[in-house]
Amino acid sequence: MSVDNNIIAHWKRSEFLLIGGSAGSFKLIFNIVKNFNADLDKAVIIIIHRKKNFFSEIEKLFAENSRISLKEIRDKEVIRKNTIYIAPANYHTLIEKNGSFGLDVSEAIWYSRPSIDVTFESAAEAFKGRCTAILLSGANQDGAQGLLKLRDNGCLTIAQNPEEAEMPQMPFAAIEIKAAEYILNSEEIFGLLQQ
Amino acid sequence: MSTEQEVLSAQQLDELIDLIKKFHGFDFSCYSKASLKRRVIRIMQNKKQTFYDLKHTLVNNQHFFQEFLDEITVNVTEMFRDPSFYKAINNQVIPYLSTYQHIKIWSAGCSSGEEVYSLAILMNETGLSKKSFIYGTDINTEMLKEARKGIYSLKKIKSYAENYQYSGLKGSLTDHFTIMYDAATVHSELKHNTLFSVHNLVSDAIFNEFQLISCRNVFIYFESELQEKILELFYNSLAPLGFLCMGSKETIRSDKFKKKFKVINSKENIYQKIVS
Secondary structure (H helix, E strand, C coil): CCCCHHHHHHHHHCCEEEEEECCCCHHHHHHHHHHCCCCCCCEEEEEECCCCCCCCCHHHHHHHCCCCEEEECCCCCECCCCEEEECCCCCEEEECCCCEEEEECCCCECCECCCHHHHHHHHHHHHCCCEEEEECCCCCCCCHHHHHHHHHCCCEEEEECCCCCCCCHHHHHHHHCCCCCEEECHHHHHHHHHC | CCCCCCCCCHHHHHHHHHHHHHHHCCCCCCECHHHHHHHHHHHHHHHCCCHHHHHHHHHHCHHHHHHHHHHHCCCCCCCCCCHHHHHHHHHHHHHHHCCCCCEEEEEECCCCCHHHHHHHHHHHHCCCHHHEEEEEEECCHHHHHHHHHCEEEHHHHHHHHHHHHHCCCCCCHHHHEEEECCEEEECHHHHCCEEEEECCCCCCCCCCCEEEEEECCCHHHECHHHHHHHHHHHHHHEEEEEEEEECCCCCCCCHHHHCCEEEEECCCCEEEECCC
16 A cells, blocks of 8 residues: 555645644654645644643744744634644644634543544544545554544545554554555655655 | 445534524524534433434433533633733733722633632732632533532642642642542632622623633634624623733634734733723
C-alpha cells in the first residue's frame, strides 16, 4: 500500500486536510507544516495533544516556519482555504456543517482535550468525502474511531506506519479497526502532500 | 464510496429541540449544533436508546429530563481555570473595582460553582470580600444545589490547587477550605458573599446591575445570533465602565457590540463597557 494514482487524485481533490498527532508526532507535523507550498489551496486542521496551563510556543514556531498563514482556532471562526489551524489546548474542536469551528469543554476523551476523535467525527459529517485525514504517532488510541468514521464517509484516511512511528499505539489502533485506507511512512506522507 | 447511516440526523435533532421546548420549556434551538448533537448521541449510547426511545422517555419521564439536562449542558468546570485570566483580573481590573463602595459580580452559567468561589477567593485575597457580592446563575437547578454546598472531592481540589499556583495569588487554595475525609468544603465566610439562583440566558431578563460579569466558556455553546442577544443583556446589566469577561477562545464577534466595549486584555478576553 504505497502512494498510487488513486491516493494522489483523492488528495488533490480534497478541500481539507486533518492531521492528528500525539506523543512523538511533533517533529513530523513541524516538517509537514514547513513543507507546504504557498499555493496549497486547502484548509489544514491540526489536532495535537498537549497540556493545559503551559503556554506553548507551538503556534509561534509553526507560524515562523510556514509559507501559509497559521492560527490557533477561535470559537465560531469560519474555515478558510490556505490557512493552517491549530486546535487550542483544554478545548475540544468541532466542525459545524456551515464550515465554521465550534469549541467545547466537555470531558476529556482518552485523557485528551483536544481529542482527535471529537474533531474527526464532526469533520466526517461536515466535510464528507472532501477531506484527507492523517493519524500520526501517539501513545493512546484517540483518533482511531474518528478516522474510521471519516473513512465510512468517503474521506481519504492515512495512518503513519506504526513500525516507524515513535509511539506506534495510535496509528496501530486505527489500522486494527480498518480505519486507515493507506499506511504510509513519513517520507511517503511528505511526498504525497507535495503533490 | 459508502456513506454511513447517521445515529441522529440533523432533522431528528431539530425534532428533539422542538419537543423539549414544548414539554419542558427549554429552548436549545440556537445552541451550536455539532456540540449539542454529540451530547445527545452520547446519551443515546449510554442509555442504549434509539431516537424513538429517547423521544418517548423525554415526554413521559419527568425525572429523566433532569438527567438529560445534566448531560447536554456541559458542566465541566474548574477552579481558577486559565490561571492567567485570574492574574489579569488581579492586575488590570481589581485596582479599578477597589474604588467602588459595593462590587457586584455576576458569574453567568456557573454550573457547580467553581468560578463563583474562585472569584470569592480572589476578592478575599485582595481584601475586597466585605464589599463584594457574587451572583452565580445557571439553567440547571441540580447544579445550583451542588454549587450552594461548595463541597468538592479532594481529587478535584488537587487539580484546582495546581491552577491556583499559576494564578499568582499568595498561599495555597486549601487555605480557603475545610478538609474532611476525601472532600473539601469552601469556608463559610466565602459563601456569605454568594447567591446562587436559576437564570436562563436564552429567555430570562436583566435582574441587577453589575460591576463585572463573567461568562466564560458558555458562548461556545451558542450560535452567533444568540451570542449577540446575550451580549445585549450583558451590556444592559453592566454599570457604566463595568467589565465583561469571556472565555480565552471566545470573542465579541458582533460589530454592533465591538463598538460598545473597549478591549482591556485581548488574550484573556476582558472587555469594558464604553459609555456613549
